[in-house]
Amino acid sequence: MDKILRIDVGAEGGPKLTTLPVGEYAGLGGRAMTSCVVSKEVPADCHPLGPENKLVIAPGLMSGSAAVISGRLSIGCKSPLTGTIKESNAGGQAAQYLARLGYAAIILEGQRKGDDVYKVVITKDAVTIEVDNSLKMLPNYDLCDKLKPVYGEKVAIISIGTAGEMLMSNSSIAVTDPEFRPTRHAGRGGVGAVMGSKGIKCIVVNPEGTSMRKPANDEQFKTANKAFLEGLKRHAVTGQGLPAYGTNVLTNILNEAGGYPTYNFAQGRYKDHADISGEAQAQLEEKRGGAGAATHGCHRGCCIQCSGTYYDKDGNYLTKQPEYETVWAHGGNCGINDLDVIAKLDFMDDNYGFDTIEMGTTIGVLMEAGVIPFGDAEGAIKLVEEAGKGTPMGRIVGAGTATAARCYGLEHAPVVKGQSMPAYDPRAVKGVGVTYATTTQGADHTAGYAVATNILGVGGKVDPLTPVGQAELSRNLQIATAALDATGFCLFVAFAILDQGDTFNAMVDTINGMYGLSMDGNDVVDLGKKILTWERDFNTAAGFTKAHDRLPRYFSREPLAPHGVVFDVPADELDKVMEF
Amino acid sequence: MDKILRIDVGAEGGPKLTTLPVGEYAGLGGRAMTSCVVSKEVPADCHPLGPENKLVIAPGLMSGSAAVISGRLSIGCKSPLTGTIKESNAGGQAAQYLARLGYAAIILEGQRKGDDVYKVVITKDAVTIEVDNSLKMLPNYDLCDKLKPVYGEKVAIISIGTAGEMLMSNSSIAVTDPEFRPTRHAGRGGVGAVMGSKGIKCIVVNPEGTSMRKPANDEQFKTANKAFLEGLKRHAVTGQGLPAYGTNVLTNILNEAGGYPTYNFAQGRYKDHADISGEAQAQLEEKRGGAGAATHGCHRGCCIQCSGTYYDKDGNYLTKQPEYETVWAHGGNCGINDLDVIAKLDFMDDNYGFDTIEMGTTIGVLMEAGVIPFGDAEGAIKLVEEAGKGTPMGRIVGAGTATAARCYGLEHAPVVKGQSMPAYDPRAVKGVGVTYATTTQGADHTAGYAVATNILGVGGKVDPLTPVGQAELSRNLQIATAALDATGFCLFVAFAILDQGDTFNAMVDTINGMYGLSMDGNDVVDLGKKILTWERDFNTAAGFTKAHDRLPRYFSREPLAPHGVVFDVPADELDKVMEF
Structure with a gap:
C-alpha cells in the first residue's frame, strides 16, 4: 500500500x-x-x-x-x-x-x-x-x-x-x-x-499474481491475530448471535425495547415484528436450504459470517441475507410484513444501486404523505422500480428521504443533515440519538453504535430511556469508531473489543505487528480524534454549525409509544460531544 | 393600526x-x-x-x-x-x-x-x-x-x-x-x-364603513405627501419609464449590458430579447387595446402605474401585464420568445399560486437537465399545469429550483440559500450578486437593488463589471430597503429618493406627519439596521453562517458571455456587508 x-x-x-x-x-x-x-x-x-x-x-x-x-x-x-x-x-x-x-x-x-x-x-x-x-x-x-x-x-x-x-x-x-x-x-x-x-x-x-501483504513483525502479528480471532469467537455476539441469525437478530430485541421505528417513526413497536425477525428468517432459510443460506461472509477472511443467502420459495437465489436495517427499512417502517417482499426490495436496491436504509425511509415518508398506503408491498416495489428507471416519481424517490418529504410538504422527515435515520428510534435509544445528531456524517448508527451499550449491554450499560450519560457514551464510541474505520476491520469487532480488554489489545497488536509499531489504546483514541477533527473542520467550512447537530424538533415534541418518551438530551450536552 | x-x-x-x-x-x-x-x-x-x-x-x-x-x-x-x-x-x-x-x-x-x-x-x-x-x-x-x-x-x-x-x-x-x-x-x-x-x-x-387613517399632523403630512408625489413624477424612472413600459423596460437594457441570464444562466444575452421586451409588449398592448392595457396600478393610491393589462389576440383578458422578472424567467431564461406564451404562464402561475421567478428558473433547470428542450413552450405550460395539479413531476416543479436540480443531479442551480436568482446575472451585475449572496432572504434582487446604481445610474454609478465598491453599495441598499419595506411604500420610490434628496426628505416627513415624529435619515438607517439584525440573528440561530453568504461556485468558475466575466467579489468583502 x-x-x-x-x-x-x-x-x-x-x-x-x-x-x-x-x-x-x-x-x-x-x-x-x-x-x-x-x-x-x-x-x-x-x-x-x-x-x-x-x-x-x-x-x-x-x-x-x-x-x-x-x-x-x-x-x-x-x-x-x-x-x-x-x-x-x-x-x-x-x-x-x-x-x-x-x-x-x-x-x-x-x-x-x-x-x-x-x-x-x-x-x-x-x-x-x-x-x-x-x-x-x-x-x-x-x-x-x-x-x-x-x-x-x-x-x-x-x-x-x-x-x-x-x-x-x-x-x-x-x-x-x-x-x-x-x-x-x-x-x-x-x-x-x-x-x-x-x-x-x-x-x-484483478489480484492475479499478488500475494498477502507481509507483516513487519511476523511473530508478533501471528500471535496477536490468533488472540484477536479467539476473542471474536469467544464473545456471545460475534461468536454466536451474529453467525446464527445475522444482524436481523435485532428485530425482536429492538421491538421489545420499544425502539423499533414503525410506520415512518410513528411508534416504537410493530405488531408483525415476529414475521420478519432474524429467527423467522433463519427458519425460512433452513427450510429452503441452499448453499451459504445460513452463514456467509461478505469477504474472505471474515470469521463472524453474519451474512447468508436468501433463496426464494423455489430455491432460486434472490439476494444476500438482508441485514437488520434493510429488513426494518422496508419492513416495519413501511408496515410490510413479508420477508419475500423485503428480500425482493433488497435485491432491487442492490441491483439499481440504492442505499436500503435511505430507500426504506423514503418509501415510509411517501406512505405517510399518502402516495401509497402503509403496507402496500406492490406499491413499494413499483416505487423502487421507478427510481431505478428515473421516472419523475423515481427522481423523487432517488433523491432521498428529505427531498421526498420536501416535495410533499411533510414535516415528518426522520433525517439529520439530510440523511435518514436508521432502525433505532432516537427517543427510545437515546445514545444513538446523540450519534445521529452529532456525527459528521448525517444520521448514521454506525458512527457511534450506542445501541450496543443502551440495548445489548455491551461495553457497559447506559439506560436507553434516560438522557443521562448518552453524550459521553456517544463521544467515546464515535472516537473509537473513527479509528476502527481506518483499519479495515469490520465494525462488528467492536462488540468483542468493548467487552474484552485482551481482545482489544490483541487487535492493536495485530496492527503493531503488521506495521512494526508500538501503539496502545491512547494512540487509537488519538487517531479517532484526528479523523473526527478533519471531518468537523470540513463541515464547519461547508457551513455546518451546532444548529445542525440536532434532531428534527418533532422528536422532542411527539412522544413515542409504548414508553411515551421524547428525545430530551439537552442541547448543551449535544454541543459537548465533539469537544475533546 | x-x-x-x-x-x-x-x-x-x-x-x-x-x-x-x-x-x-x-x-x-x-x-x-x-x-x-x-x-x-x-x-x-x-x-x-x-x-x-x-x-x-x-x-x-x-x-x-x-x-x-x-x-x-x-x-x-x-x-x-x-x-x-x-x-x-x-x-x-x-x-x-x-x-x-x-x-x-x-x-x-x-x-x-x-x-x-x-x-x-x-x-x-x-x-x-x-x-x-x-x-x-x-x-x-x-x-x-x-x-x-x-x-x-x-x-x-x-x-x-x-x-x-x-x-x-x-x-x-x-x-x-x-x-x-x-x-x-x-x-x-x-x-x-x-x-x-x-x-x-x-x-x-371588507373595509366597508372605514375611512382613511388620520395623520397626527395633518398640515405637515399633506405638504410632505404632495412634495413626495411631485418628486416621484419628476424622476425619469418613476415619472416616465415605468408608466410607459412597465418593469419590462429592463429587458433591452439588461440584454445590452450583457447581464440578461439566458438558457439557465448560460449566457448574458438572448438573441430574441427584442421580441419580449417592454417596447414590444407596449406595442402589442396598444394594438390590442382594452381597458387598463397601457397603465394600471396594483393598488389604489399608486402614482407610478407601472402595471397594465394583457389581452390576448381576441381582446380577452389574459393576465396582468407581466413584470420584467416574469417575462425573463419564462422568456430568455427558458429560450421562449413568445409574449403570449409568457402571459399564459404568468396567468397560470397566478392562478395556481406560484412565484413566477422561482417557476421560470425551475423550468430552466429542468430544460438543462433534458426533461424538455430549451424553447419548448408547450412543454413549459405542461410543467406548470402538472405543478398546479400535483402530479409527481409537478411535485418536483413545485418544490422549486434547488430541489428540481437535486432530483436531476444538476450542479447548475442558480440559487442562494435555496431560493433562485432573479433576472440579473451576478457576474455582469456584481452589485446585485452581492445582494443575492448576503441578504437574509436567499437570492432576492429586491433586498438591495444594486441594478439601479450598476446599470441605471440611479443613486450614483458603480461599474457593474468590477468587484470594487459592490459590497458597500449592496450594504447601503439593503439597509435602506429593509426600512422602506416597513413603510408600505412601493420599492420603486427608491429610484426617486436615491437621486433626489428633497424627495427622500419629503417621504420621511410624510411619515413624520402621519405619526407626529421628527425622524431624519439617520433614524431610517437605524430602523433598517434593526430589521436586518433581527433577521440575521434568526438565520444564525437557524444554522446559517458566512459559508451560506456565497453564490454557487460555478458563478466564479464559468465566465459569462459576452463580457467573459466571473463573479469575483472577494469572500472577505461579502463577509463585511452585514457588519454595521
Missing part, C-alpha cells in the same frame, strides 16, 4: 491515469485516508457533483494482510445527500485485492467531459481506462453478468448501478462478494452519484 | 380568534412587524410547515393613509424554501383595507387539525372563521369568481391557490388588485405553503 492511483476524468484528450507514491498520506487507511484527502483537497463549498469534488476509495490499514475480518473498503467524498464530508464503507473483495496490489487509495477527480461511461481495469502490471458505453444504465447484477465472461469470477468489481449514473442523492457503490455478486454496498450519502458524476461505471480489480 | 388578530388554528374545538392591542409591537409595520414577530416568537430550528412556525401578515406603517403608493402588504414566516426568515411583500388592496380596519398584523399560528380548509372574514364589526371545503383546491381566479357573488368586488382577498394547499416550497400568497383579480403576489420563499399548513384558504378583508 505504497501508491495512490489518481484518475483525472477531465484531462485534455480523455481521462488521465497517474500513479504516485503515497507521500504525505503514508500510514493512513480506510476512513483516515478518505477523510484526510477530502479535507485537504476538496473545497468545502464545492458542489458534490461538480469538478472540485473527489471520490476517494481506500482499503483499510490491515486490508490485504492475513489479519482476520480486515476487508472493509472506505469510500469518501463530499456527500450529495448531506453536503457534509462522507465516509461510507463496504465489505466485499475489493479492499483485500486493492491492498495486495499496493494501492493505498484510488482518487477520482476532475470534470467529466461528454457523457461516455468508462471502465477501469487494475491488474498487477497495468491500469487501463476505456470508454464502454455498452455498460450504460446496466443495473449492478447485469453488469457483473456482462463482465464475468471477460474477467472471470476471481476479480472484484466496484461499480454503480443506474442510480449512480442518474446522479441520484440516494445511490450506492457496489462491491462484489466472494461469489462475484454485487451485494456489498457503500450505501450511505450518495457516493454512487459522485462516481457517476466522474463517468466511471466500474473498476475491475 | 392598534390591534393584532391572532388565529390559533390548533386550538381545542377549532380555530380560535383573539384580537389584542398591538402592545410590544407598537410602531412597527410591514417588514419591521413581520421580522420582529417571527424573530421573537418562532423558534429558529422549527420546521417551516410545523406547528411552531407562524405566518405574519402586516400592512406597512403608511398603509391605509392618504400617503401616495403606500399599499404594500408584508408577509413573513420561516421560509419552507430557504429555511431562513422570510419577508415577501405584495401590492393589491389588502394592506390599505387592513390598515383602515385597524390591524397592525394578522398572525396565523398553531397546528392545523384534520384537513378542513377555512375561510376568514374580517369586517369593521367582526372577524369570523369557518370551514369551507367547497373552496378546496380552487385556483386563485376560480376562488375569486366563487367569492365575488357573496362579498362583492369591494373587498380584498388574501388567498392561496393549489400550490399553497399542496404545501409546495414554491407557493405564493395572492392579493386581489383594484379589479378584484388575484394578480398581486407575495411570491418568494413559499409563504403560501405556510398559510396552507395552517389550513387557511383565504382571508376576506
